[in-house]
Amino acid sequence: NAGVTQTPKFQVLKTGQSMTLQCAQDMNHNSMYWYRQDPGMGLRLIYYSASEGTTDKGEVPNGYNVSRLNKREFSLRLESAAPSQTSVYFCASSEETIGKLFFGSGTQLSVL
């Protein structure tokens, strides 16, 4: 009963380092999403993928890239981390029912 699995759970980077956040879902969902959560700002959409092979920018895509590797996996890459990217990152997937998202448990990222 895994649902949406994110790795790692915690990460500390230095400014300029790169890293990839991994996300996988086992519910056969077409749509997948990456959000960031910052205090007082709620969740903001970084990128989403409506289906395998497609990706689109969300509200705050600058500084990030994504890959929809297959139907299960959707990764988020920071090429050159900046302190402004310190946040909690959530991956989510959805079935066809509008608005019903299933979230992973998050990755807490600190960029020093």
Added chain:
Amino acid sequence: GNSVTQMEGPVTLSEEAFLTINCTYTATGYPSLFWYVQYPGEGLQLLLKATKADDKGSNKGFEATYRKETTSFHLEKGSVQVSDSAVYFCALTGGYNKLIFGAGTRLAVHP
């Protein structure tokens, strides 16, 4: 574009108190409205939803009514429990299967 505004927290209540968390929205068209809950250390979970005006969503004793005339979707519960302590997010649809979230309201319930 579509947006949602929630009351600032934290909201601190005693067990069995009545809860209201306010949510108002701005939208073009007829969005669907949602409440999500985030328990400590976890991702968000869908709590309830309403897809058209005057619909009432309900789950686990929580309820919210889609009020088009006041553009509101306030979350209520008649008697809160310590286990309800969490962060609550109001959200609405903002395009193809995308959600726009409010800033979240932290609820702390004390015995």
